[in-house]
Amino acid sequence: MNYKKILKEIETEIQSELKKGKVADYIPALAEVEPNQFAMTITLADGKQYSVGKSKEYFSIQSISKVLAFSLAIDTYSTSLYKRVGVEPSGSPFNSLVQLEYENGIPRNPFINAGAIVVMDALMSHFGGDYAALEKVMNFTREISDNPIIQFDPIVAKSEMEHASRNLALSQLMKSFGNFENDVHEVVRTYFKQCAISMSTEDLSRAMIYLAFNGKDPISNKEFLTEAQAKRINALMLTCGHYDASGEFAFNVGLPAKSGVGGGIVAVVPNIMSIAVWSPRLNAYGNSHVGTLALQLFTTKTGLSIF
Numbered sequence: 001m002n003y004k005k006i007l008k009e010i011e012t013e014i015q016s017e018l019k020k021g022k023v024a025d026y027i028p029a030l031a032e033v034e035p036n037q038f039a040m041t042i043t044l045a046d047g048k049q050y051s052v053g054k055s056k057e058y059f060s061i062q063s064i065s066k067v068l069a070f071s072l073a074i075d076t077y078s079t080s081l082y083k084r085v086g087v088e089p090s091g092s093p094f095n096s097l098v099q100l101e102y103e104n105g106i107p108r109n110p111f112i113n114a115g116a117i118v119v120m121d122a123l124m125s126h127f128g129g130d131y132a133a134l135e136k137v138m139n140f141t142r143e144i145s146d147n148p149i150i151q152f153d154p155i156v157a158k159s160e161m162e163h164a165s166r167n168l169a170l171s172q173l174m175k176s177f178g179n180f181e182n183d184v185h186e187v188v189r190t191y192f193k194q195c196a197i198s199m200s201t202e203d204l205s206r207a208m209i210y211l212a213f214n215g216k217d218p219i220s221n222k223e224f225l226t227e228a229q230a231k232r233i234n235a236l237m238l239t240c241g242h243y244d245a246s247g248e249f250a251f252n253v254g255l256p257a258k259s260g261v262g263g264g265i266v267a268v269v270p271n272i273m274s275i276a277v278w279s280p281r282l283n284a285y286g287n288s289h290v291g292t293l294a295l296q297l298f299t300t301k302t303g304l305s306i307f
């Protein structure tokens with residue numbers, strides 16, 4: 001397959017869509033990003049990468065980080081974690097409070113905000129505090145992306161903490177149901193730092209290859225998760241990775257994938273490759289408009305959907 005040519009075609013075809021959608025402005029620091037950018041990278045099992053656009057540009061990975069933290073958490077807690085966070089699609093926006101009240105403070109899945117905050121709470125309990133938990137997530141991210149200089153952006157994290165009402169409300173509600181172990185503000189602050197990790201599509205695509213190959217990175221030969229754990233994360237990405245647009249994403253793209261409000265999306269083609277796209281303008285569900293379109297074009301042109 002001529003991936004270079006296919007990526008070039010995609011880059012040309014998305015041009016007329018680059019001005020559609022809106023950057024996330026509920027986090028003021030994200031609203032300052034130049035909106036009409038695009039990058040896409042694929043990584044194959046032998047480590048070969050193909051990219052188009054600004055594939056070295058760092059952006060805020062936001063909710064994509066939920067996959068990284070959850071990978072660490074299931075490795076740490078195994079199935080006991082599922083007492084605190086479910087595995088069902090929510091059918092609701094990523095920051096919705098409604099379902100959480102009906103369901104006694106147990107978030108539907110680890111990729112909506114409430115679920116990811118519970119995962120950070122669990123990591124803090126296990127690793128002994130905010131600093132240690134964040135370091136674990138950062139070091140895991142550096143290791144899987146083979147890039148030791150990856151950091152979180154403190155300006156983005158601070159900006160989010162200044163507009164944290166909804167995530168604090170979700171956390172307080174979970175605490176009222178007994179599904180919270182640490183200080184609410186400390187957990188939310190650490191969760192924001194995790195969301196503020198900056199990476200490029202080259203980094204992200206490289207990082208996700210362990211999920212395309214049953215938990216084992218085929219480039220470094222390091223085993224990060226068991227086959228069963230990787231299978232479960234891919235299932236969650238497929239069913240919950242795009243919130244209330246997960247069905248539509250599966251319908252149009254057909255790959256396990258996770259989006260972030262920074263405009264990034266990662267996707268895996270099992271046993272073949274990992275993909276990262278980035279374009280900051282979002283659709284009504286908070287997922288990258290052009291990123292989704294680029295992945296749809298990719299599976300249409302290559303036939304590489306899982307269906």
Ligand code: DON
Pocket residue numbers: 061062063064094095113160167192195259260261262285286287
């Ligand atoms: O907590 C938040 O709202 C953000 N840090 C993450 C949300 C997000 O990326 C949703 N994804 N599309």
